Amino acid sequence: MASSTLASASAEAPPAARPGLLAKLRRRPAFAISSAIALVVCAMAAVPQAFAGWFGGGDPRKCDLVNSGLPPAPGHPFGFDIQGCDLYSNVVYGARSSVLIALLVTAGMIVVAVVLGSLAGYFRGWVDAVISRVMDVFFGFPALVGMIVLLQAASTHNEWTVSAVLILFGWPVLARVMRGSVLETATGEYVAAARGVGAGTARILLRHVLPNALGPVAVLTGLNVGGVIASESALTFLGVGLQTPAISWGVQLNTAQQYFVTSPHLLIFPSIFLTVTVLSFVLLGDSLRDAFDPRLRQEVARP
Amino acid sequence: MGKYALHRLLMALPVLLGTTFLIYLAVYALPGDPIQALAGPNRALSPSVEQALRERFHLDDPLLVQYGSYLKGLLSGDLGMSFAGRPVSEVIAASWPVTFQLGVTAWLFMTVLGVLLGTVAGLRRGRLADALVLGGTTVVMGVPFFVVAYVAQIVLGVNLGWLPVSGTDAGWPLAYVMPGLVLALYGLPQVARLTRTSVLDNLNADHVDTATAKGLRPRAVVVRHVLRNSLIPVVSLLGVSLGYLLSGTVLIEGIFNLPGLGYQIFTAIPQHDGPVVVGVGTLLVLVFLLVNLLVDLLYGILDPRIRLG
Amino acid sequence: MTRLESLPGYDAAAPLLAVSELRVRFGATTVVDGVGYEVDGGQTLAVLGESGSGKSVTARAIMGLVRPPRGAVTAGSARLRGVDLLTLAEEERRRLRGTTIAMVFQDALSALNPVLSVGYQIAELFRAHQGLSRKEAARRAVEVLDLVRIPSAARRARDYPHQFSGGMRQRVGIGLAIALNPQVIIADEPTTALDVTVQAQIIRLLGELQREHGTALVLITHDMGVVADIADRVAVMYAGRVVEQGAAAEVYARPAHPYTEALLGAIPRPELRGRRLAVIPGAPPDPGRPEPGCRFRPRCGYAGDACGQQPPAREIGPGRLTACHEWERVTTP
Numbered sequence: 001m002a003s004s005t006l007a008s009a010s011a012e013a014p015p016a017a018r019p020g021l022l023a024k025l026r027r028r029p030a031f032a033i034s035s036a037i038a039l040v041v042c043a044m045a046a047v048p049q050a051f052a053g054w055f056g057g058g059d060p061r062k063c064d065l066v067n068s069g070l071p072p073a074p075g076h077p078f079g080f081d082i083q084g085c086d087l088y089s090n091v092v093y094g095a096r097s098s099v100l101i102a103l104l105v106t107a108g109m110i111v112v113a114v115v116l117g118s119l120a121g122y123f124r125g126w127v128d129a130v131i132s133r134v135m136d137v138f139f140g141f142p143a144l145v146g147m148i149v150l151l152q153a154a155s156t157h158n159e160w161t162v163s164a165v166l167i168l169f170g171w172p173v174l175a176r177v178m179r180g181s182v183l184e185t186a187t188g189e190y191v192a193a194a195r196g197v198g199a200g201t202a203r204i205l206l207r208h209v210l211p212n213a214l215g216p217v218a219v220l221t222g223l224n225v226g227g228v229i230a231s232e233s234a235l236t237f238l239g240v241g242l243q244t245p246a247i248s249w250g251v252q253l254n255t256a257q258q259y260f261v262t263s264p265h266l267l268i269f270p271s272i273f274l275t276v277t278v279l280s281f282v283l284l285g286d287s288l289r290d291a292f293d294p295r296l297r298q299e300v301a302r303p
Numbered sequence: 304m305g306k307y308a309l310h311r312l313l314m315a316l317p318v319l320l321g322t323t324f325l326i327y328l329a330v331y332a333l334p335g336d337p338i339q340a341l342a343g344p345n346r347a348l349s350p351s352v353e354q355a356l357r358e359r360f361h362l363d364d365p366l367l368v369q370y371g372s373y374l375k376g377l378l379s380g381d382l383g384m385s386f387a388g389r390p391v392s393e394v395i396a397a398s399w400p401v402t403f404q405l406g407v408t409a410w411l412f413m414t415v416l417g418v419l420l421g422t423v424a425g426l427r428r429g430r431l432a433d434a435l436v437l438g439g440t441t442v443v444m445g446v447p448f449f450v451v452a453y454v455a456q457i458v459l460g461v462n463l464g465w466l467p468v469s470g471t472d473a474g475w476p477l478a479y480v481m482p483g484l485v486l487a488l489y490g491l492p493q494v495a496r497l498t499r500t501s502v503l504d505n506l507n508a509d510h511v512d513t514a515t516a517k518g519l520r521p522r523a524v525v526v527r528h529v530l531r532n533s534l535i536p537v538v539s540l541l542g543v544s545l546g547y548l549l550s551g552t553v554l555i556e557g558i559f560n561l562p563g564l565g566y567q568i569f570t571a572i573p574q575h576d577g578p579v580v581v582g583v584g585t586l587l588v589l590v591f592l593l594v595n596l597l598v599d600l601l602y603g604i605l606d607p608r609i610r611l612g
Numbered sequence: 613m614t615r616l617e618s619l620p621g622y623d624a625a626a627p628l629l630a631v632s633e634l635r636v637r638f639g640a641t642t643v644v645d646g647v648g649y650e651v652d653g654g655q656t657l658a659v660l661g662e663s664g665s666g667k668s669v670t671a672r673a674i675m676g677l678v679r680p681p682r683g684a685v686t687a688g689s690a691r692l693r694g695v696d697l698l699t700l701a702e703e704e705r706r707r708l709r710g711t712t713i714a715m716v717f718q719d720a721l722s723a724l725n726p727v728l729s730v731g732y733q734i735a736e737l738f739r740a741h742q743g744l745s746r747k748e749a750a751r752r753a754v755e756v757l758d759l760v761r762i763p764s765a766a767r768r769a770r771d772y773p774h775q776f777s778g779g780m781r782q783r784v785g786i787g788l789a790i791a792l793n794p795q796v797i798i799a800d801e802p803t804t805a806l807d808v809t810v811q812a813q814i815i816r817l818l819g820e821l822q823r824e825h826g827t828a829l830v831l832i833t834h835d836m837g838v839v840a841d842i843a844d845r846v847a848v849m850y851a852g853r854v855v856e857q858g859a860a861a862e863v864y865a866r867p868a869h870p871y872t873e874a875l876l877g878a879i880p881r882p883e884l885r886g887r888r889l890a891v892i893p894g895a896p897p898d899p900g901r902p903e904p905g906c907r908f909r910p911r912c913g914y915a916g917d918a919c920g921q922q923p924p925a926r927e928i929g930p931g932r933l934t935a936c937h938e939w940e941r942v943t944t945p
Contacts, residue, residue, distance in 0.1 A: 512717070514736075515676070516709055517740070518709030518737075519706075519736060519740050520706065527728070527736075531728075606726075606727055607727060607729075
């Protein structure tokens with residue numbers, strides 16, 4: 001009952017309903033825990049040195065082959081990797097590339113999806129036809145295979161190239177949603193009214209259509225961050241993403257796979273960090289979606 | 304129905320052309336010289352041999368001409384020769400059974416488990432089973448599946464010794480149970496959740512009240528008037544997922560050491576073996592499109608509103 | 613019939629359907645608050661009221677379609693010849709649905725399963741209750757479609773609901789209800805989703821079928837015109853209660869509740885052409901926040917001090933009930 005009145009209120013006056021939503025979010029344990037973890041991971045990415053030194057080590061590049069693959073020891077809670085480096089500080093520094101790529105990919109996908117999606121949804125006709133067919137090509141494509149081929153073709157393998165490939169295969173999903181919601185808003189009464197008083201195309205698009213069409217795309221993007229981190233680590237793990245001098249969970253797991261019988265800790269600790277990070281971003285996206293999508297929220301709240 | 308099928312088939316053509324071209328383009332852009340890669344890093348080929356090879360693989364033609372002659376070959380069933388001297392069709396023939404068995408096993412796991420869990424969660428909404436399914440699917444979505452693969456290998460394979468750790472020596476089904484299960488997890492959460500939502504939608508539908516008012520047994524109401532209707536949207540997701548599962552076989556075949564199509568792509572790329580990558584990639588795209596086409600048609604059969612327009 | 617006779621409480625002399633003191637709650641909100649009405653074989657009872665007055669919920673409660681977690685019947689009884697449906701074991705109750713008491717739904721498009729052919733949906737009744745074979749049941753379904761006057765029934769039985777026009781679809785809905793020749797049919801606003809010309813056909817069909825089989829018909833409607841056409845008795849509902857009950861002609865000629873009076877003022881009548889249609893001022897009360905006393909009071913032109921108390925249903929003539937303190941002032945012209 002209460003949720004349905006809330007939902008109808010938010011449909012009419014979103015700004016007034018937002019504070020209530022955030023208050024509601026704060027009370028959800030899943031949201032509290034996942035956002036706390038996500039914040040810690042982001043902090044680790046921003047200032048890894050603040051976390052890496054906790055147990056005495058601290059420099060991920062200070063290695064001694066004598067320690068190669070040794071299990072956890074005092075001062076080195078996660079043990080040593082194959083190069084004999086402190087695994088704990090390596091895992092901490094590994095957050096950096098994951099978060100950086102997540103940021104780059106999310107930003108890139110939003111830009112591409114918003115531009116192409118609005119063009120297709122607003123102008124329709126041949127613009128829409130061309131963009132939609134291109135999207136079809138990407139939907140008809142085993143994305144992982146495509147990403148592997150492209151990354152193999154790339155001459156450098158850093159955060160930027162990996163992000164570019166993830167964006168290339170990720171944008172169509174978002175663009176399709178953007179196109180749909182622009183189509184819907186562009187046919188709304190107030191857009192017709194704005195056109196009626198002589199507003200130009202650019203003004204209508206920027207002032208009237210975009211702000212109203214962005215919501216679903218933003219929610220979907222939030223839902224996607226965890227997936228981006230997982231995809232990056234998968235590509236790196238396969239050996240086509242980031243490569244060895246780089247410190248990343250994917251690289252660590254890639255190396256660890258050859259030693260997983262003799263030194264399972266090499267596999268376990270980066271896996272735990274990766275899993276917890278991805279899981280918290282997925283949960284965070286989930287609770288944001290529940291809070292901001294009235295239709296879904298009602299479904300959850302029904303007794 | 305026939306017209307609908309034809310329309311869908313025509314729609315798939317430009318997608319097929321676009322995707323194969325994309326793969327071709329990417330392979331063409333691979334750095335390094337395929338001839339040199341073929342010869343090995345420290346061997347010089349005589350200019351005449353190199354020239355012969357270049358002509359044989361059309362390497363000096365412009366990209367579009369190469370693509371054109373490739374398409375022409377494709378239409379007559381000729382996928383070309385790999386640089387290692389084996390016909391690509393032979394490479395595919397040798398490796399597709401592995402991928403096929405893996406894909407089908409995973410798809411079966413995903414379908415059966417996903418539909419079952421989603422149905423139970425939907426019918427018992429708000430109860431423990433529902434919460435477990437919702438929580439479980441969230442966790443599965445969050446855990447990168449190569450991590451799951453290793454945990455499965457260590458626990459089921461090494462520690463418990465129930466299933467082979469890797470390879471295809473044990474044959475189907477034993478060798479494929481673990482990789483199939485891991486691969487199934489890739490699509491399972493979506494299938495379970497969509498089934499759940501769909502069951503909930505249909506439980507609240509008016510026609511379910513009609514069925515109850517007719518005095519049907521509760522089981523008949525659920526099976527004929529809730530589940531049958533709920534599964535229609537799920538069928539389309541199951542089809543799309545089969546495509547994603549195919550994509551995922553590349554990863555799984557690597558981890559579990561299964562010599563399938565993904566494995567071939569994987570070993571062909573570092574060797575700059577364009578014909579193999581393009582051939583196998585095209586085949587995967589083709590299967591992907593074909594599956595989606597079949598799903599669309601099946602959708603039409605299940606939902607008379609689409610079939611009869 | 614025989615099924616009903618073997619059940620506890622059976623009394624051949626009791627009315628075919630008697631609802632009394634029925635209460636239904638959705639969450640914390642009481643939407644049906646002590647409703648009672650009766651109907652006998654061959655009779656048509658029209659249940660009148662605005663949307664939200666609880667008339668449909670009452671019908672759904674009788675059919676057993678109000679179930680947790682969405683809602684619950686908290687008190688009262690719904691008796692078929694004395695057998696209380698609400699205390700019956702669910703399996704016994706299921707056997708009565710469709711065979712003894714059946715329902716026609718408001719919107720046939722959503723009430724029919726979109727992915728099953730209409731023939732199949734009717735045949736299900738024969739298979740579930742009479743154990744007929746698939747083939748035999750399908751044959752009987754065609755007969756039913758014929759009975760509700762659907763042209764070329766044998767061919768159309770294979771069609772799906774979306775392939776029928778609104779009127780034809782509601783005929784299918786009626787076919788579902790009459791297939792097993794039940795003794796009571798509850799029709800929940802069967803014509804609201806239809807065009808005016810089709811409405812008359814559907815109502816006529818219902819009337820004919822009822823006369824042929826001597827069925828008791830509960831016709832839920834907000835259309836006074838329909839009432840005048842075919843109803844024997846009328847029960848007027850307002851805010852979850854029955855406010856007036858009686859023979860249709862009497863209620864129509866001389867309403868004994870201000871709400872009924874206002875409703876009658878709101879139907880267009882040929883002799884009043886050119887004059888303004890009466891409008892009932894105000895809005896129905898919020899069922900979530902019930903106020904004490906008569907629920908119609910805020911909108912009532914007759915309201916006096918006594919209306920602060922909830923008016924009991926008083927019998928003002930044989931079979932004639934009103935729940936109004938000021939009924940005498942309402943009936944005096």
